[in-house]
Amino acid sequence: EPKALHGWLSRVYYGRRCKFDPLWNDLIVAGYRDGQGFVGIVDKLGTTYEENFSASGFAAHIAMPLLRNSWNPDITEDQARQLLEECCRLMFYRHTLASTQIQIAHVDETGPHVSEPYRITTKWDYEAFKHTEYNGFW
Numbered sequence: 001e002p003k004a005l006h007g008w009l010s011r012v013y014y015g016r017r018c019k020f021d022p023l024w025n026d027l028i029v030a031g032y033r034d035g036q037g038f039v040g041i042v043d044k045l046g047t048t049y050e051e052n053f054s055a056s057g058f059a060a061h062i063a064m065p066l067l068r069n070s071w072n073p074d075i076t077e078d079q080a081r082q083l084l085e086e087c088c089r090l091m092f093y094r095h096t097l098a099s100t101q102i103q104i105a106h107v108d109e110t111g112p113h114v115s116e117p118y119r120i121t122t123k124w125d126y127e128a129f130k131h132t133e134y135n136g137f138w
Helices: 002-018 064-070 077-094
Strands: 027-033 036-042 048-050 105-108 111-114
Touching (some): 002 027, 002 036, 002 048, 027 105, 064 077
Antiparallel strands (some): 027 036, 105 111
């Protein structure tokens, strides 16, 4: 059960924190049980919370504002996929180590589903990018 795993992980991470030997990971636990979806977050200090969506690492800073503004309880799978692709595109533009190749996973009553890797489209032909000559000032 995802909620039980989330609770157990929070105790393990909190215990390691108290021993001054934390596990340096932030975890997102997702699952589906009894007709209800579950997303729980556990950080390296053992702090936990439940949310409808989450992001970790650099995406927690860059993608979360977009997720907060665009997510709604009635979002369809196609709309959610488009939103996640937009978040990944934004991450690609902002992070030098990011890639355009992504995989998207979701969990429903039949279990977890992970897509095959695919590339998202990017746009680099903005007018401002075409005129890069240096004028001596910005």
